[in-house]
Amino acid sequence: MSTPSAFDPHRPPSRELLDDCVHCGFCLPTCPTYQLWGEEMDSPRGRIYLMSLAEQGEIGLDGALHEHIDACLGCMACVSSCPSGVRYDRLLEAVRPQLERNVPRSRSDRLFRNVIFALFPHRRRLQVAAAIGVVYQKLRGLPAMARLTERVAGMGATFARLAALEALLPPVRLRDAFAALPERIPAAGTARRRVALLTGCVQDVFFHQVNVATARVLAAEGCEVLVPRHQHCCGALELHSGRELSAIARAQRTIATFEKLPVDAIITNVAGCGSSMKQYGELLADDPAWATRAAAFSATVRDVHEVLAELEPVAPRHPVRARVVYHDACHLGHAQGVRAQPRAVLRTVPGLRLVEAAETELCCGSAGIYNLVAPDAAAELGARKAANIRAAHPDLVVTANPGCLLQLRRHLAATSGDAFVPLMHPVQVLDASIRGTAPAMD
Amino acid sequence: MTRIDATAQRGFDRVLGAENVISDRARLRSYECDGLTGYRVIPALVLLPRTAEQVAAAVRVCAEHGITFVARGAGTGLSGGALPVADGVVISLQRLRRVLAVDPVDRLAVLEPGVTNLEITKAAAPYGLYYAPDPSSQQVCTIGGNVAENSGGAHCLKYGFTTNHVLALEVVLADGSVVTLGGDTTEQLGPDLRGVFLGSEGTLGIATKVTVRLLRTPEAVRTLLADFPSVAAAGEVVSDIIAGGIVPAAVEMMDTLAIEAAEAAVCAGYTLGVPAALVVELDGPAQECHNQFERVKAICEAHGCTRLHIAADAEERAAIWRGRKSAFAAVGRISPDYFVQDGVVPRTRLAEVLSRIGEMGEAVGLRVANVFHAGDGNLHPLVLYDASAGETARAEKLSAEIAELCVELGGSLSGEHGIGTDKACSMPKMFSEADLELMGRVRDAFDPGGLCNPGKLLPTPRLCGERPGKYRPHPLEAAGVIERL
Ligand SMILES: Cc1cc2nc3c(=O)[nH]c(=O)nc-3n(C[C@H](O)[C@H](O)[C@H](O)COP(=O)(O)OP(=O)(O)OC[C@H]3O[C@@H](n4cnc5c(N)ncnc54)[C@H](O)[C@@H]3O)c2cc1C
Ligand code: SF4
Ligand code: SF4
Numbered sequence: 037m038s039t040p041s042a043f044d045p046h047r048p049p050s051r052e053l054l055d056d057c058v059h060c061g062f063c064l065p066t067c068p069t070y071q072l073w074g075e076e077m078d079s080p081r082g083r084i085y086l087m088s089l090a091e092q093g094e095i096g097l098d099g100a101l102h103e104h105i106d107a108c109l110g111c112m113a114c115v116s117s118c119p120s121g122v123r124y125d126r127l128l129e130a131v132r133p134q135l136e137r138n139v140p141r142s143r144s145d146r147l148f149r150n151v152i153f154a155l156f157p158h159r160r161r162l163q164v165a166a167a168i169g170v171v172y173q174k175l176r177g178l179p180a181m182a183r184l185t186e187r188v189a190g191m192g193a194t195f196a197r198l199a200a201l202e203a204l205l206p207p208v209r210l211r212d213a214f215a216a217l218p219e220r221i222p223a224a225g226t227a228r229r230r231v232a233l234l235t236g237c238v239q240d241v242f243f244h245q246v247n248v249a250t251a252r253v254l255a256a257e258g259c260e261v262l263v264p265r266h267q268h269c270c271g272a273l274e275l276h277s278g279r280e281l282s283a284i285a286r287a288q289r290t291i292a293t294f295e296k297l298p299v300d301a302i303i304t305n306v307a308g309c310g311s312s313m314k315q316y317g318e319l320l321a322d323d324p325a326w327a328t329r330a331a332a333f334s335a336t337v338r339d340v341h342e343v344l345a346e347l348e349p350v351a352p353r354h355p356v357r358a359r360v361v362y363h364d365a366c367h368l369g370h371a372q373g374v375r376a377q378p379r380a381v382l383r384t385v386p387g388l389r390l391v392e393a394a395e396t397e398l399c400c401g402s403a404g405i406y407n408l409v410a411p412d413a414a415a416e417l418g419a420r421k422a423a424n425i426r427a428a429h430p431d432l433v434v435t436a437n438p439g440c441l442l443q444l445r446r447h448l449a450a451t452s453g454d455a456f457v458p459l460m461h462p463v464q465v466l467d468a469s470i471r472g473t474a475p476a477m478d
Numbered sequence: 479m480t481r482i483d484a485t486a487q488r489g490f491d492r493v494l495g496a497e498n499v500i501s502d503r504a505r506l507r508s509y510e511c512d513g514l515t516g517y518r519v520i521p522a523l524v525l526l527p528r529t530a531e532q533v534a535a536a537v538r539v540c541a542e543h544g545i546t547f548v549a550r551g552a553g554t555g556l557s558g559g560a561l562p563v564a565d566g567v568v569i570s571l572q573r574l575r576r577v578l579a580v581d582p583v584d585r586l587a588v589l590e591p592g593v594t595n596l597e598i599t600k601a602a603a604p605y606g607l608y609y610a611p612d613p614s615s616q617q618v619c620t621i622g623g624n625v626a627e628n629s630g631g632a633h634c635l636k637y638g639f640t641t642n643h644v645l646a647l648e649v650v651l652a653d654g655s656v657v658t659l660g661g662d663t664t665e666q667l668g669p670d671l672r673g674v675f676l677g678s679e680g681t682l683g684i685a686t687k688v689t690v691r692l693l694r695t696p697e698a699v700r701t702l703l704a705d706f707p708s709v710a711a712a713g714e715v716v717s718d719i720i721a722g723g724i725v726p727a728a729v730e731m732m733d734t735l736a737i738e739a740a741e742a743a744v745c746a747g748y749t750l751g752v753p754a755a756l757v758v759e760l761d762g763p764a765q766e767c768h769n770q771f772e773r774v775k776a777i778c779e780a781h782g783c784t785r786l787h788i789a790a791d792a793e794e795r796a797a798i799w800r801g802r803k804s805a806f807a808a809v810g811r812i813s814p815d816y817f818v819q820d821g822v823v824p825r826t827r828l829a830e831v832l833s834r835i836g837e838m839g840e841a842v843g844l845r846v847a848n849v850f851h852a853g854d855g856n857l858h859p860l861v862l863y864d865a866s867a868g869e870t871a872r873a874e875k876l877s878a879e880i881a882e883l884c885v886e887l888g889g890s891l892s893g894e895h896g897i898g899t900d901k902a903c904s905m906p907k908m909f910s911e912a913d914l915e916l917m918g919r920v921r922d923a924f925d926p927g928g929l930c931n932p933g934k935l936l937p938t939p940r941l942c943g944e945r946p947g948k949y950r951p952h953p954l955e956a957a958g959v960i961e962r963l
Contacts, residue, residue, distance in 0.1 A: 055866070058810035059515045061554045061618045065594060074572035074592070075500075075526065076553070082508040089507060100504035117617075119743045120810030 039093030042101075044138060047322070049130040054088045056122045057081065063114035063122075068399040068417050069107055077104045080114035080124055087131055098139045105131055107410065109403035110276050112370035116397065125371065126318070132278025149277075221251045221261040228258035228347060232297045234290075234304040234313070237269040239438050246438075246460075249467035250305045250340055256351035256470050257344060261303075267293050270304075272312035272367075275319065287316045288326060291333045301338040305463060307368035307437035313337040314372060339368060340463060341436065345377035354472040355387030356465060358431040362390060363421075363444065365437035366399050378436060378462050385469040393428040395420075402443035418447035426457070434462045481565045482522045482545060489539035490525060490567070494532055500524040509568050512553040512560040513615075516817065516874060517899050521548070521562030528573045530590070530648065530656070530686035536569060537684065538654030546929045549680045551592065551623030554615045556818045557898030559627065559679045559934055566932075569684060571622050577601045578687070585692045586645060586662065591622030591685050595629075598690065607692040610637040614803040621688050627896040628677030632728040632759075632802065635853035637693070641676040648687035649675060652925035662689060674920065679896050680931040682924040696761035699727070700771045701795045704778045705752040705785040709733060710829040712754040716852045717825060718777045719758070724770050726853060730757040733832070735812065735847035736805045736860070743808030746801025747794075749785055756852065757802055759795075805849045806860065813845070813862035815870070817877040820895035821884030825855040831887055835859050835880055842872050846880075855889065882907055897935045903942035905935075 041048055063080040064070050070079040077086065083104055089095045105128070114124045141149070217235065231254060235247050251261050271286030290313065294302050304310045314337050320330035362379055369375045382390055401417030422444065425433055433448070435441055441459055448457050490499045500506060501523050510518040522545075527533045540547045546566035553560055562568045575592035582605035587598055595616040598609040612631035613619055619629065625647065630639040637643075646660035660672030675682055706712040709731070716729050732740065732755050737748045748755055758774055760767050778786055789795035809816050823831045832848060839846040839861070850857035859880050863873035881891055881901060885908050891901055905914060917936055924930070932938075 051866075055814045056810055058807060058816065059511065060513055060615070060807040060810075061552050062615070062804075062807050064552060064618050065596075074570070074575070076508040076524075076570075077505050085508050086504065089504070095504040095507070100502060119804035119807035121743060121808075122810075 041093050042090040042095065042097050043131075043134050046134075046137075047130055048134065049087050049091060049127045051091060053123055053127055054084060054091060056120055057084045057088075057118075058120050059085075060120070062119055063117045063124075066113040066117045066397045068109055068111060068113070068401070069413065071398065072413055072416055078107055080118075080122075083108060084122065084124065084127065087127060097135060101131075102135050102139045105135060107413070109366070109399050109401070109406050111366035111399035111403055113366065113397050113399060116370045116373075129275070129278075129315070129318075132276075133280035134278075136278040136280070216265075217247055217251055217263045219263055219265055221255050221263070223258050223260045224256050225258055225350070227260045229300045229343065230260045230262070230298065231301045231303045231343065232262045232264065232294055232299045234270060234294075234302065234306075234309055235263060235267060236304065236306045236309055236438075239306050239309075243438050243441070243461070246305055246464060249461070249464045250303075253344070253351075253463050253466050253470060254303070254340070257347050258350055259343070259347075262297055262299060264293050264297065270309045270313055272306075272308040275312045275315065276308070283312075284319060284323075287312075287319055287330065291316060291326070291329055295329060295333055299336070301343055302333070302336050303338055303340050303343060305340045305436060305461060307339070307365035307372070308439060310337060310339045310374075311367040311371035339372060339374050339377070339436070341368075341377040341381050342374060344381045344463075344466070349384050351470045353385050353466075353469040356385050356469050357387040359389050359391050359429060360432045360434060360465070361393050361425050361428050361430040362462065363393070363400065363425065363433060363435035363440060364396050365435055365440045366403065368436055369397070378434075381466060382434070382462055385465060388465070388469075391428045391430060393424045393430075395424050398424075400440050400443050400447075402437070402439035414443070415447075418443050422447035430457060432465070433457055433459045434465055435459070436461055482567070483543065486539060486543040486545060487523070489542070490523065490536060493535035493539060494525055494527055498526040498528070500526070509550065509553075509562060509570070512550070512555045512558060514556050514558045514561075514817070514898070514900055515815075516870060517558040517561050519562045519564050521568045522565055523567045525567055525569045526573055527569065527571075530574065530650070533569060533571070533574070533684055533686050534650045534654050534656050536567075537650050537652065540567065540929055541653045541927070544927065544929070546932050547684075548931050549622065549626070549684045551620035551626075552594070552615075552618045554619045555623060555627060555898060556820065556895040557627075557900040559896050559898035559931070560623075561899045561934070563932060566929075571620065571684070571686075574686065575620075580605065580607075580692075582607060582692075584662065585694075587690050587692055589621050589688045589690065591625075591688060592620050595619055595621060595624055598692075602692045603695075605692075606695050608695050609643065609690055610693050611640050611643055614806060616803075621690070622685050625676055625685050625688055626678065626680045630851070630856070632730050632757075632799075632851060635729060635851065636725050636727045636761075641673060643691045644672065644676060644688060645691055646687075646689040647672055647675055647685050649683040649685055651683045652927060652929045656686070660689075664691075677896070678921075679898060679935045681921055681935050683930060696727075696767075698764040698767040699759065699761040699795065700767055701757065701759045701789040701798055702771075702775070702778070703748065703787040703789075703798050704756045704758070704783045705749050706754045706756065707752075707782055707784060708829075709754045709832050711781045711783075712756050713825070713828040713852070715756060715777055715781045715783075716828075718781070719774055720825070720853070722773060722777070724760070724773065726758050726770075726774070727761040728757065728759040729851070729853035730802050731755070731828075731848075731850050731852040732757075732802065732805060733848040735845060735862075736809070736849045737801075739808040739810075739812045739847060740801040740805040742811040743804045744797075744800045746797045746804075747787065748801050752784065757798055802849070805847075806858065809847055809860050809862065812847075813864070815863050815865045815873070816847075817861040817863070817873055818895065819857075819859045819861065819877045819880045821857055821859075821881050821889055821891060823855050823857065823884050823887045823889035825852070827887050827889075828852065828855060828857070831857065831883065831889075834883060838876060838879060838883070842876055844869065844873055844876055846876075857884070858895075878904060899934055902933070902935060902937045905937050 067079050076082040086101045090101050254261050270290050271283040275283035314334050317331035317334035320326040400421040401414035509524050510520050525536050546563045548568050550560040550568050550570045571592040574590035576590045578588040580587045580601050612633050613629045624640045628640050648658050845862045847860040861873045861877045863869035
């Protein structure tokens with residue numbers, strides 16, 4: 037006799053995908069939460085087991101399943117390390133919306149998440165927040181303000197989360213927050229490719245310089261770059277948090293904006309955006325009006341390093357003499373399998389020495405909104421990552437995701453007393469090398 | 479709902495902190511099985527100690543209240559060794575994972591039991607040292623589990639099993655007392671109690687500290703991957719290599735199905751469709767390694783090798799091993815479920831045993847993939863089945879019959895995956911009643927109350943029925959479809 041599944045009928049995790057897991061445990065060591073807590077339920081194997089029990093109706097969606105899926109960083113290290121090819125990414129993407137729909141969250145948790153999602157995917161609101169942030173960062177220098185933040189941080193979980201948000205705020209130059217790239221950047225010399233650039237929401241407000249550098253490097257390497265003016269958030273944060281409906285709406289809008297452009301590739305320099313845009317095909321697979329369009333769109337999406345690694349370098353490079361650690365963003369390395377390309381691109385820079393830090397496969401704890409909703413776990417992972425990076429004695433650390441940049445910046449600084457380690461996106465290093473200037477810090 | 483009385487539960491809460499005692503049913507269920515998912519039992523509690531002292535304190539609570547306990551490492555065991563007991567607790571050692579010391583002068587490392595096998599080598603590597611036993615699960619299995627199972631790996635042919643590399647153990651006995659077995663040197667006075675504990679599958683106590691020997695990383699390593707037109711040809715190569723006085727670091731064989739699975743998982747460059755592939759690795763001083771490697775190549779060619787791939791660098795060697803080591807787990811790609819069997823046969827009978835296994839599989843309509851440590855005749859037939867199609871019982875039976883076949887051919891039941899729950903009932907096939915009774919007495923001496931991992935390793939009437947594991951004819955045998963020699 038079988039009990040009905042605890043999942044609702046709208047896209048439950050499929051039995052075949054669940055059955056692919058043979059319980060061998062090979063995914064355990066690379067799972068960050070398992071590393072932290074050493075509990076079966078907080079390992080990929082345990083999470084899949086709980087999903088499977090729920091699918092068989094043996095446990096409910098609330099309680100253990102909900103809590104342990106919430107604790108998952110969605111870093112997909114388990115997908116990389118699984119010899120049986122278990123698609124944990126697809127399982128998680130099926131289960132998270134189920135939980136969002138069917139399991140009520142506590143009031144404070146709900147409010148906090150609403151704040152995040154009201155802010156992040158919106159460029160304008162982020163610009164305002166950035167402006168407030170500039171004032172705030174000035175004020176923070178004052179002792180009274182510092183005391184206030186300290187006291188606030190001591191006042192329970194919600195405040196700890198607000199403090200987490202605060203600690204992550206990057207120093208922004210207001211000019212950058214409101215700047216925009218031209219709509220078309222011609223290739224230097226003969227055009228080898230025509231590409232469209234997703235500028236991203238967080239990226240463009242907080243790391244506008246990365247977009248500038250990306251456009252310049254692509255142009256120098258013979259790409260004509262189109263930058264659609266009316267682009268919006270790609271929905272990555274929502275997709276990865278199980279907010280399916282809004283993620284779908286954003287996906288459709290992004291597809292509609294980009295699909296009419298006559299380009300060879302749609303390029304992103306943000307790991308999280310790339311992984312979500314490559315997933316649109318799966319996200320919209322059941323919608324007859326969108327399935328083909330979404331699949332075609334996803335097939336055209338490339339991470340900037342993928343494109344650069346394919347193109348034989350033409351722009352002359354100036355040496356950048358530095359020991360550089362490249363940090364694999366989970367959404368690039370694990371989710372997209374793009375590990376070799378950024379390294380290959382960095383190796384085209386003369387004088388640059390790539391060094392590997394220990395535990396490259398382990399998440400830094402940023403993981404989308406994770407460092408905001410689970411600050412303690414995220415901080416532990418951040419500190420561990422920072423220690424591993426420091427042990428490699430880099431002059432410079434590069435990574436291709438704004439979330440990781442913010443998280444690393446915070447934790448590399450937190451171990452102060454040590455030397456200052458500059459952080460940037462790999463294309464900024466390339467840009468500096470091509471232009472023959474010192475890499476610009478943001 | 480828990481079957482543990484309230485005072486005992488308070489005892490665990492007191493020594494570990496309530497947050498480190500799992501009693502919620504859904505969470506408990508994630509501990510209900512190990513790598514052998516066919517057997518499942520929900521424990522009453524799962525305990526998550528952080529230190530050896532907490533392990534001892536928790537065991538004392540067990541002793542006081544007569545509660546049975548099962549130690550659990552990474553839960554990768556393939557014989558149901560870490561299968562919980564319904565009225566008992568599981569003591570997870572996953573939080574005891576510090577490398578306590580690496581001593582490059584005396585070449586040893588002191589480890590907490592939850593350190594993974596691969597971590598030991600990582601910790602030793604900066605000193606030009608490594609830890610030799612290398613089970614395929616080395617990235618995840620723990621040294622505590624390795625000690626309990628006396629695990630081996632591809633390189634055990636030359637370097638021996640876990641027991642050859644463990645110098646000393648700190649053990650929490652069933653009454654909660656802590657003893658040290660063995661010492662920092664291999665020369666020990668008196669009976670070798672350390673040796674008794676090795677391979678005892680958690681039935682004699684819980685190891686809380688393990689001192690292992692480290693070896694110097696060899697000067698040279700050469701690896702080849704060779705394809706053969708038949709399993710028999712590959713088997714002859716193995717015999718010739720060993721008859722030629724060469725002791726390879728490893729000789730591994732895979733058959734068509736195993737190759738298919740491994741390639742699907744890691745694209746390591748094996749040839750799809752060949753009947754057998756051999757991986758041969760030599761290591762040691764550069765000159766000796768080179769000379770022997772030439773001889774191995776010649777032996778391969780003499781037996782009709784159809785392709786010879788020599789790893790050009792460390793990366794290519796790693797790819798070959800990735801293929802071999804992922805093979806078990808990767809079988810998940812070609813079959814929804816599988817049983818891994820583990821037996822040993824004299825090397826000379828490899829080809830025979832394989833053709834018999836093939837026939838047995840065919841007779842019951844199940845596929846069997848084979849991966850094995852050919853050098854020492856340790857084979858791992860993987861019985862592929864689909865639980866949702868109701869094939870479990872048939873697969874389980876085939877798997878047990880394969881194990882018994884090994885014994886019939888003059889081999890033994892387990893090379894390295896242990897007896898656990900899976901094969902306890904088959905023990906009487908290999909050991910006489912007097913042998914089993916002696917083992918029982920050793921066990922009683924360590925654990926008179928029978929609290930440590932009961933029901934594992936040794937057959938019990940409750941587990942195996944009235945005639946514990948005695949030979950019973952297979953229905954197909956009774957029907958004359960198959961026969962045993
Ligand atoms: C894909 C795959 C490949 C494998 N390949 C190999 C291989 O090549 N060679 C090989 O030998 N094995 C292999 N194994 C089997 C398994 O990995 C080993 O038996 C390993 O030693 C188990 O370690 P563990 O930490 O997972 O222990 P667990 O499975 O958790 O426990 C195994 C047994 O050890 C006991 N135990 C655990 N820790 C302690 C402790 N500290 N003190 C006392 N008892 C303890 C448990 O009670 C149980 O009886 C493989 C398994 C898988 C899934
Ligand atoms: S997800 Fe993959 S690696 Fe992890 S237990 Fe399942 S099969 Fe093994
Ligand atoms: S996605 Fe990351 S955190 Fe989640 S189970 Fe996989 S490895 Fe663990």
